[in-house]
Amino acid sequence: MREDAVGSADVGVGPGSRADDGSCRVLRVLGELNFGGTEMRTAELLPRLAAAGTEVHFVTLSDRIGPGPLAEAAVRHGGSVIPIPLDARFPLRFLRLLRRLRPDVVHVDCANFSGVLLCLALLGRVPTRVAHFRGDDNQHRSLRRRAQRWVWRQLLRASATDILGVSPSALTCGYHRAWRDDPRCQVVLNGLDLDRLHRPTGHHLRALTGAGPDDLLCVSVGRASPEKRRWLLPPILAGLRDQGVDAHVVLIGPSDDNDEARVRAAAAEHGVADRVHLLGPRDDVGGLLRQADVVVHPSCLEGLPGGVLEPIALGIGTVAADLPGVRFIDEHLPGVTIVDTDAAPAVWAAAVASAAGHTMATDPDTAGRRFQSSPFAIEAAVETHLAIYRRRLPEGLPSVPVAKNRSRLPAASER
Incomplete structure (x- = not known):
């Protein structure tokens, strides 16, 4: 599987290179690293996460574009990109990667299909397993697709330690209308990097x-x-x-x-x-x-x-x-x-x-x-990601506070 890797995983990231220095290693799983909203917002977090001692690697599931045009950003900030297409060999290849990489966190952006991947992360003994809902997924589906989605959701419920949504409606439509009753759920707004826009x-x-x-x-x-x-x-x-x-x-x-x-x-x-x-x-x-x-x-x-x-x-x-x-x-x-x-x-x-x-x-x-003073500022998103990523690290390592303006979200979303 390593012949397609781009970045540090290509040169032997593994158990021997795992440092106990307070750093955190995250494996993000996305469809592809293309110029889409999810991918761009994720890439914008990388320099700030890296500065805080968080190492982010990526698995992409697409068999269309390989690592993708944003792979260079991942590598520049100390990560890697490993394309693993969704085929019959995927589970074994993914588990092998987990054994080699030994991430502290697996963070998946694949809607309810995240449940399948997080179950593999649970088998791989990854302590923090994050599902991230990005869209208001209320499209009509066939009976077969609804049944499949129900199974994936049960897997997600059984395996996720944290369930995030970019807005209240993303959790309502994507995960469950009663998401507020699940203590693992929270709204984490996409942060926007104004420096890039200027x-x-x-x-x-x-x-x-x-x-x-x-x-x-x-x-x-x-x-x-x-x-x-x-x-x-x-x-x-x-x-x-x-x-x-x-x-x-x-x-x-x-x-x-x-x-x-x-x-x-x-x-x-x-x-x-x-x-x-x-x-x-x-x-x-x-x-x-x-x-x-x-x-x-x-x-x-x-x-x-x-x-x-x-x-x-x-x-x-x-x-x-x-x-x-x-x-x-x-x-x-x-x-x-x-x-x-x-x-x-x-x-x-x-x-x-x-x-x-x-x-x-x-x-x-x-x-x-x-x-910059709104809850959409990128600094708030970085602080919240760091708090989630570091929550289950060994005791004694420094923690990061949750962004203060997160507390305003439920009231605003229910107006």
Whole structure:
């Protein structure tokens, strides 16, 4: 299994290298390390966790992209990335890795399937076993899929020491509606690194798109998957045109041929093909976002959407579908215009034109300071992760306090 490893695990991390110096070793399990919200938020934690003596390694389950484009960040901060595809050999390979790596924590981001992986971690005698719910998973399933999910949930209940959700609704929809009765459950908000968003870019969106100085520049950030509904952006653009607003839309995020074909077909159908621009994945998202007049996030399935948090942190008006995670953000920070999930493109267009006014009226520095004092600041997320990771380390090792603003979450979530 080691021929695919990237980073320190490739050069023999194992029992002989385990230090009793107060450090903590974490094994994170994700589908892949691509440019998605979960992966980006996880990568942003790495330098701060490493500075606190926490070593983070990754297992990726995808057989599509290998270690993934964020593997370099993991290696740079002392970790490694080991792709182990989900096939018949997976259980044995995973248990062998646990024996070699000897992690203090296994932290899994695979919804209810986390139960399968945490049962393996229990067999591997890992003391802290964390399941992390990232989305409001309320999709319709067949009877077979519901039964399978029920089994996975029972395994999770039997094996997890900690059950986290990025928002109250992520735990309600993903784990169980009575999650508050389970003492292992807590809301751990995604922390957002403002430093990354303020890195400069050498690209100017108006020059890239050919937008005029008075054209409304709309940006949408998210991976190309059906639930993101990027194909709604061309009809929204056409709705703006019908309301007398000249606009362009820029789509940023990992690409998919089928999704892009659907977006381009919608753009041609509505006569806006020259005003829809697909930039694919970028590492200068913050620099591009700062040039937007408004952000549009039409996704119909989220947990705590970074595609809404990021522009709000920069003071950019954002239009998003009416989802629990979006409403949760709106409870804490201004700048979100919420639209019914099934609203017509003309309704979205009117909301976009209105939200642009928030951008014009908001000072970016004021928005940044407001965000840093909110529960979404990355420092709060780091403190909470460290507290969970170190809770079951041998006695006598230093502990890390839970972020103070976590205590405000239940009241805010129940308003």
